[in-house]
Amino acid sequence: MIFVKNTLVSKEILEKKFVCDLNACKGACCVEGDSGAPLEKEEVLIIENVFDKVKKRLNPESIKEIEKQGTYVKLKNGDLETPLNNGKECAYSIKRNGQTKCAFEESFNDGEISFKKPISCHLYPIRIEKQNIFEKLNYEHWSICEKACELGKKLKIPVYTFLKEALIRKYGKNWYQELISKINLD
Secondary structure: OEEEOOEEEOHHHHHOEOOOOHHHHOOHHHOOOOOOOEEOHHHHHHHHHHHHHHHOOOOHHHHHHHHHHOOOEEOOOOOEEOOEOOOOOEOOEEEEOOEEEEHHHHHHHOOOOOOOOOHHHHOOOEEEEEOOOOEEEEEOOOHHHHHHHHHHHHHOOEHHHHOHHHHHHHHOHHHHHHHHHHHHHO
């Protein structure tokens, strides 16, 4: 692991190759799994504020679930996450041309909102494990991302490079520059 400011970054994030291949996986990360996307406290208010602009993109089932569960779900342990449709896909997911996409990201790309998507989604396959005084950044292995790993190997792009924008969004340019400088020292 490499220590960068208040984070520990796993070696896999530096060494593993990864480039999301939406044509291969069809957005399975928005559908598979047993919980919603992790949310940060600040994102809850943002989601509530942009919901009316995003709502028009959602199917009736998603709208019904969000009205029932709320724009976010608070778990017993205090963690926050996006609601799911009947325990399956993220309620903010939308189907377009055989692919599952994010309603937030579609609204962002169309210039309707300034919130791209939850940072946990933007950082995927990096998962953040919060410790008392720091955060651990780990690479999450998931079989649905095998094609992304293959594409990353072919293009020779490591996880931290593929996720540069998301890492800067979360931790800032100085943090990313420090990460790069520590990688280059190895």
